[in-house]
Amino acid sequence: MLRYLLIRAGQGLLVLFGVSAIVFFSLFLTGDPAAVMMPPDATTAEIASFRHAMGFDQPIWIQYLRFLGHALTGHFGDSLRYQQPALSLLLQRIPATALLALTALAWSSLFGFVFGIIAALRQNSALDLTIRVVSLLGQAVPVFWLGLLMIIVFSLRHHWLPSSGMGTAAQLVMPSLSLGAYYFAAITRLVRASLIEALGQDYVRTARAKGLSEWRITVRHALRNALIPVVTVQGMYFASLMGGALITEIIFAWPGVGRLAVEAIQTRDFTVVQATVLFSALLFVVVNFLVDIAYVWLNPRIRL
Amino acid sequence: MKVSAAFALTVALVATAPAAWSQEAKDQLVIARAAGTTAMDPGFLRESATIVDNIFDTMVERDSQMKLEPGLALSWKSINPTTWEFKLRPGVKFTDGEPVNAEAVKFSLDRVLNPDNHAPTISYIRTISKVEVVDPMTVRITTSGPDPLLPTRMSRYPAYIVPPKYLKEHGRDYFASHPVGSGPYELEKFVPGQSVELKANDDYWRGAPSIKTVTFKTIPDATARTTALLNGEADIIEDLPVNLVPMVQASPNDQVVDVKNGGLTIYLGLVMSQKPLDNLKVRQALNMAIDRKTIVNDILHGMATVSGTQVGKFDFGYTDIPAPKYDPAAAKKLLAEAGYPNGFTITLESTHRYLNDDAVATAIAQMFGDIGVKVKQKVLDWSVYLQEVPRKGPIFMLGWGSTQTLDADAAIYPIMHSGEPYSTASIPELDKLLDKSRKIVDPSKRAEVLKQVQELAAKDVPLITLYQQDAVYGKAKDVVFSGRADARIPVYTIKKQ
Numbered sequence: 001m002l003r004y005l006l007i008r009a010g011q012g013l014l015v016l017f018g019v020s021a022i023v024f025f026s027l028f029l030t031g032d033p034a035a036v037m038m039p040p041d042a043t044t045a046e047i048a049s050f051r052h053a054m055g056f057d058q059p060i061w062i063q064y065l066r067f068l069g070h071a072l073t074g075h076f077g078d079s080l081r082y083q084q085p086a087l088s089l090l091l092q093r094i095p096a097t098a099l100l101a102l103t104a105l106a107w108s109s110l111f112g113f114v115f116g117i118i119a120a121l122r123q124n125s126a127l128d129l130t131i132r133v134v135s136l137l138g139q140a141v142p143v144f145w146l147g148l149l150m151i152i153v154f155s156l157r158h159h160w161l162p163s164s165g166m167g168t169a170a171q172l173v174m175p176s177l178s179l180g181a182y183y184f185a186a187i188t189r190l191v192r193a194s195l196i197e198a199l200g201q202d203y204v205r206t207a208r209a210k211g212l213s214e215w216r217i218t219v220r221h222a223l224r225n226a227l228i229p230v231v232t233v234q235g236m237y238f239a240s241l242m243g244g245a246l247i248t249e250i251i252f253a254w255p256g257v258g259r260l261a262v263e264a265i266q267t268r269d270f271t272v273v274q275a276t277v278l279f280s281a282l283l284f285v286v287v288n289f290l291v292d293i294a295y296v297w298l299n300p301r302i303r304l
Numbered sequence: 305m306k307v308s309a310a311f312a313l314t315v316a317l318v319a320t321a322p323a324a325w326s327q328e329a330k331d332q333l334v335i336a337r338a339a340g341t342t343a344m345d346p347g348f349l350r351e352s353a354t355i356v357d358n359i360f361d362t363m364v365e366r367d368s369q370m371k372l373e374p375g376l377a378l379s380w381k382s383i384n385p386t387t388w389e390f391k392l393r394p395g396v397k398f399t400d401g402e403p404v405n406a407e408a409v410k411f412s413l414d415r416v417l418n419p420d421n422h423a424p425t426i427s428y429i430r431t432i433s434k435v436e437v438v439d440p441m442t443v444r445i446t447t448s449g450p451d452p453l454l455p456t457r458m459s460r461y462p463a464y465i466v467p468p469k470y471l472k473e474h475g476r477d478y479f480a481s482h483p484v485g486s487g488p489y490e491l492e493k494f495v496p497g498q499s500v501e502l503k504a505n506d507d508y509w510r511g512a513p514s515i516k517t518v519t520f521k522t523i524p525d526a527t528a529r530t531t532a533l534l535n536g537e538a539d540i541i542e543d544l545p546v547n548l549v550p551m552v553q554a555s556p557n558d559q560v561v562d563v564k565n566g567g568l569t570i571y572l573g574l575v576m577s578q579k580p581l582d583n584l585k586v587r588q589a590l591n592m593a594i595d596r597k598t599i600v601n602d603i604l605h606g607m608a609t610v611s612g613t614q615v616g617k618f619d620f621g622y623t624d625i626p627a628p629k630y631d632p633a634a635a636k637k638l639l640a641e642a643g644y645p646n647g648f649t650i651t652l653e654s655t656h657r658y659l660n661d662d663a664v665a666t667a668i669a670q671m672f673g674d675i676g677v678k679v680k681q682k683v684l685d686w687s688v689y690l691q692e693v694p695r696k697g698p699i700f701m702l703g704w705g706s707t708q709t710l711d712a713d714a715a716i717y718p719i720m721h722s723g724e725p726y727s728t729a730s731i732p733e734l735d736k737l738l739d740k741s742r743k744i745v746d747p748s749k750r751a752e753v754l755k756q757v758q759e760l761a762a763k764d765v766p767l768i769t770l771y772q773q774d775a776v777y778g779k780a781k782d783v784v785f786s787g788r789a790d791a792r793i794p795v796y797t798i799k800k801q
Contacts, residue, residue: 156531163528255495255497
């Protein structure tokens with residue numbers, strides 16, 4: 001068990017190391033970073049002086065080691081555009097992304113469970129069919145299209161909700177709905193599938209034979225076992241949502257991590273790109289690790 | 305269960321959310337922009353100056369007709385070809401109470417010129433070699449050579465005047481998020497990534513502004529931005545895309561503001577060091593093979609002006625040169641004369657940044673195809689494109705302008721003079737004329753040389769000028785705003801009826 005966790009932790013570190021190398025060296029892929037960061041009409045002397053100030057004139061491996069050392073202590077350097085440390089910019093944006101991600105995950109989980117359970121219990125009924133079609137649509141519809149559609153219907157046509165921005169609860173509705181649609185659909189389908197599978201197991205038949213109520217059988221016996229894959233998947237969903245819901249954040253002008261990353265890429269604000277990418281990678285590694293532990297905890301039969 | 309509680313709370317709050325965004329006072333204004341605001345130190349901007357322009361003043365300003373007019377300086381004159389003297393407006397104060405004087409001007413320019421500070425737009429005022437305080441209200445600026453554009457340079461960033469004492473006390477980082485200037489507005493609230501709220505400076509030297517609070521909101525997506533206008537959440541929006549214009553026109557409460565000659569001039573860069581673009585006849589043939597009128601009318605819905613010169617109509621030195629006649633037959637003949645009777649194959653690079661640029665590039669590829677030139681189209685993301693543009697191509701689509709200098713020099717020198725980072729042209733005679741234009745201070749003599757430059761460019765085709773884009777805004781009908789050729793939004797001049 002301990003050995004397994006150590007191996008997983010080691011693998012996580014390797015992933016982070018790899019990601020750090022990629023984000024660092026990608027800076028040099030499109031040519032001289034100093035020339036890129038200075039305005040088009042800068043003189044060669046100005047570029048050279050800037051290059052020296054940024055340390056771009058040193059051997060690349062020294063620069064990489066220095067970058068690694070700084071990254072380990074949370075120093076990614078200042079953002080060129082904001083003239084602020086990249087890490088503090090990132091930290092400023094995390095609450096906004098967390099609010100959006102948690103709201104989206106909350107409603108999609110709640111409704112995903114409810115609809116998934118109903119569909120499983122009424123398998124092949126008209127209700128089940130409806131739920132299956134809706135959840136299929138939820139996964140098929142592109143998030144940007146759904147977002148724009150909602151803006152047109154709820155803001156433009158009916159003036160019920162503000163079209164963008166963050167601050168009031170009303171502004172949270174459309175972004176979280178459009179962002180959660182996919183996860184709602186995915187969780188519904190997953191809960192339905194694993195519950196149907198669990199309900200067909202021997203222990204359920206035994207419970208039925210014992211004369212337990214259908215409610216008790218579903219909730220206490222089947223659902224508990226059906227939860228394992230769902231929890232795993234939700235861990236991953238949370239990590240990917242926290243890495244920034246790029247499209248949703250842009251459409252609704254939501255000031256989160258995803259929009260910060262996209263804007264940094266567009267304006268070649270490298271320190272910010274490096275910080276956000278490493279942050280996302282770290283999040284994935286940590287969540288993966290926690291999910292591994294959760295496996296053992298949820299199902300003691302799993303031996304690692 | 306926590307999860308359901310959070311959702312129930314959301315639903316409850318939504319049900320009671322006030323419709324505050326639809327009703328707003330006559331002295332409040334909301335402007336939605338695509339780009340976010342990052343830092344507001346006007347000496348070290350890496351973005352457009354739209355917001356800081358309302359907080360800070362320059363010594364020289366421009367009126368609505370783009371003529372230079374006194375700002376913080378009452379008057380200026382050139383004492384000799386390399387020295388200019390500015391007399392400052394007495395009694396002006398920064399909003400923290402510091403006086404706007406010669407010391408402040410010297411401080412503001414010196415900190416940008418100091419090479420250790422790596423100011424991103426130092427090049428705009430690089431010709432300055434020395435700034436001297438003559439007396440509290442007089443500044444003398446010496447340039448390294450004759451610089452006819454110095455007053456113009458003093459009318460835009462990075463030449464905004466900042467308060468020295470405040471800056472020395474708080475430092476540059478603090479200043480970038482807590483700017484203090486002498487302009488019509490002062491910062492009220494800055495929410496990074498979301499909005500900047502300004503309030504009126506009632507002691508402004510031109511008089512108190514009629515709009516008391518203005519909020520600049522960031523809405524990157526064009527559809528969402530347009531919706532914000534139609535929904536009454538914004539009074540003015542920047543960068544209204546061509547395909548959404550009909551939506552705004554159809555709205556009973558909103559209008560399109562189409563500023564002719566307000567945008568960049570789109571051109572095809574030609575890498576002249578590569579065959580067959582080194583051949584004059586080939587360049588001329590390509591120039592004649594493009595049906596500019598059809599592109600502007602059909603693809604851009606008329607939101608651009610066909611032009612034969614890179615210089616904009618409002619720029620100093622503008623010469624009215626008609627676009628070359630669309631004549632595919634003559635173009636074919638020229639190609640044959642140049643030794644390419646069966647045409648050739650060439651790559652055309654473009655990006656997503658300008659009005660319907662994708663469709664325009666495709667149309668041009670077809671028009672080149674009509675004269676036998678087979679085009680391989682390559683569409684790149686802007687951040688990658690910028691790296692390829694000056695070197696690869698060999699034909700690339702780019703927008704350029706003199707925005708905010710409103711002088712022909714910025715519109716042509718960087719893209720036509722050989723050796724410049726963005727230039728792929730190499731015509732010795734053109735270089736000579738361009739060099740000459742930079743050494744003349746006398747406006748009428750300078751205009752004559754600039755005219756020669758444009759005439760020669762029309763003949764020798766260092767690049768293919770296509771059209772000048774309009775600047776397209778959307779606005780609520782009750783807002784009085786007509787847009788400016790220099791792309792500024794001076795809220796001081798805007799009124800709400």
